Amino acid sequence: MTKSGGALTKANLRVDASPLLAAQTVRIVPTAAQVRSAGAIGPEDFALVTNNIDRALCTGLSERFKVVAANQPADLIVRATVTDIVKTNRAAAATSTVASLGVGAVFAVPVPRLPIGLGGLSVEAEAVGQDGSQAAAMVWARGANMLTTRARISMIGDAYSLASAFGNDFARMLVAGRDPFHGSTTGLSLQKMKASLGGDPKYEACKAFGSASGLKGAVAGQLGLPPAWTDKGAEPVQAAHAIGASAAVAVPNGMLAAPSQTNQ
Template identity: 35%
Template sequence: MKSLPLILVAGLAVTACQTAPVANAGFLSRYDGLVTREDTIRASIRQRRDDAEAAKVETVFLEPSVLVGEASAGLSEAEKAQVLREVDRQICYEVSERFTLADAPAGSARLRTAVVGIRPTGGAAGGVSAVANAFIPGPGTFRVPGTTGGLAVESELLSQSGSQIAALAWARNANVVGTDTPSLSRIGDALQLAEPLGDTVGDTISQHDRPVRDIADPDPCAAYGPRTQPAGFVARMVTGLYVPQINTGTAAEKPKE
């Protein structure tokens, strides 16, 4: 049994690599000018931003995210809604730290987002991974090869006139070796990856010198629940699994469109 960690590390370490880009989904109003970032380790990121126009933006209206194409093939209506809600939640958190969120699109820039790909998590293997991790020392997690899920999204910031200010084509698969926690849910990885997606959306639409601001009171994202989920952290520490119902605050009502 002592040799198990070494075998897993040796066999799985070679599989941790950057996610390949996905094809354009046709959601963005334009794709010309997207530049592939070469400094990313795990995600595929193509983005563009007009800094001069981004600097003029003070208020942003967040359109509810949508599913495009075959992104949701094989998922239940509840699973689709949960992925969209988590994408909206994480984007709301990040954008609200940089801009004032508007209640209506009139007079504001608009951020529109589409989930263009969901790679299901191999739920049955989540338990196997959790057990294996109990025998492997160190802070990282190890996953069964071929069972990790993923998420792909396109998002763009439009001016009041409808011209594109910034755009992002983002994709990432959970790594076999890394910090992506196994889950029994087939959307477990997609839900976890919504957080780094939200970070990238916020960075993409903000010019580099835009300061991060304090969260407004009341919190404009309060409908999604608290920004931190300590119960989810505890659950992962105890079970070794990512539990969507705890980590995403799904007890909170989804905001009305």
């Protein structure tokens, strides 16, 4: 695998452009969680994080591929596993939220978060062909940033926010057939904008992951509310699968750890 990433993201990746660019259909296996030291994070919270990855993947992959349901054949099969979550410190997040709301109301300027208690997320993912050969793989890790990641009063607040960032990065790699961290990037398409506002996805298969929280979620994020307050999660059948797949077990070797932050 080749080392890559950006200013905020650590990544190792492998990409074979030929099978990716030749593929027309893709199937998404619901993201699993294999996390060391899960602590007090419950299966419902894990399911919110993993489903947010799947939702972002489905929206991003829809830009070029036809996304098919779980019972249909596809040129590519995409699967991801959450390998680490650095918990957000809720007390620090609450303090940052109060400071942001107070100062923002008076001076109308953004206020950085406290540089403590920031969370993080690590994910491994691959895309394989019908014959089982690997067409692409990525090991991804990112920590919350005190300037760009909005504080949410939840242990998974930062991991939830970063989940969509991973989904976007991996989807861009598969769509373009190249390193997503280098080269030009495309703007937000009308379909992506519609999906981010809670509208219907391009393909029926994506409805399994539920709708984005839209404007309601954006307002809740500004107020620092937990993701569970506005994200209804996956459809019932998919949600049951996600909760079952989110058991905390030992992390496989080769994991790229999430950037460490002080969260006490």
